Amino acid sequence: MKLNSFYLLAGVVGLAEVGIFWMSVVQENPFLIMVAFIAGVLILYAARRTISDRREDERSILIAQKAGARTLEVFWILFFAVNLGVAVIAFSKPLGFRPPPPFPREFPPEGPHLGYFGILQMILLCGMAFLYIGFRVYYARKYGEWDEDEE
Amino acid sequence: MHDLTQEALAQELGVTRQTILAIEKGKYDPSISLAFRIARRFGVTIEDVFTYEEGS
Numbered sequence: 001m002k003l004n005s006f007y008l009l010a011g012v013v014g015l016a017e018v019g020i021f022w023m024s025v026v027q028e029n030p031f032l033i034m035v036a037f038i039a040g041v042l043i044l045y046a047a048r049r050t051i052s053d054r055r056e057d058e059r060s061i062l063i064a065q066k067a068g069a070r071t072l073e074v075f076w077i078l079f080f081a082v083n084l085g086v087a088v089i090a091f092s093k094p095l096g097f098r099p100p101p102p103f104p105r106e107f108p109p110e111g112p113h114l115g116y117f118g119i120l121q122m123i124l125l126c127g128m129a130f131l132y133i134g135f136r137v138y139y140a141r142k143y144g145e146w147d148e149d150e151e
Numbered sequence: 152m153h154d155l156t157q158e159a160l161a162q163e164l165g166v167t168r169q170t171i172l173a174i175e176k177g178k179y180d181p182s183i184s185l186a187f188r189i190a191r192r193f194g195v196t197i198e199d200v201f202t203y204e205e206g207s
Contacts, residue, residue: 055167056167057165057166057167057170058166058170058181058182058185059166059167059169059170059173059179060167060170062179142178143173143178143179144169144172144173144176144178144179145169145173147169147172147173147176147178148172149157149172149175149176
């Protein structure tokens with residue numbers, strides 16, 4: 001497979017994922033998008049292995065590794081802090097276990113919706129992707145990705 | 152001297168031309184394996200191609 005065909009496939013898979021996401025929302029079935037997402041990633045990983053005109057060597061691998069490591073270095077702190085905050089919200093209210101009978105007449109007020117946490121995580125993931133791209137650009141420049149010579 | 156382009160050398164060594172260029176410009180230190188392959192390609196020792204500088 002050519003590299004451009006792979007990008008085309010990635011675009012098609014991305015569009016399909018968006019469609020399946022909304023189908024999942026309409027049907028109120030979270031497993032649909034979860035399974036579709038994993039399947040989509042597996043398809044792209046499998047397709048990536050068949051790319052014939054991709055040039056990858058030890059320098060490009062080093063750039064990807066360094067960018068990934070730096071991104072994780074920053075984001076594990078952010079993810080952990082956000083998750084700690086959400087855990088505090090969760091533990092500061094009844095955990096939703098059904099109390100022993102006799103049941104109270106009024107249910108405890110509903111806490112923050114779990115879906116908001118998912119959206120927050122998505123925003124963080126998007127930020128992580130942008131930071132990774134930033135680090136990649138930084139290390140690519142450092143290791144002479146766009147250098148030109150007189151040849 | 153060897154009448155060899157960066158692209159041709161890169162293809163022989165299984166790396167990209169940018170890697171050869173980055174090594175030439177001192178922006179990237181090759182792995183031991185690649186350093187040996189470069190030296191072997193030109194029929195010289197590693198010390199003839201690369202020098203080690205303290206703190207680099």
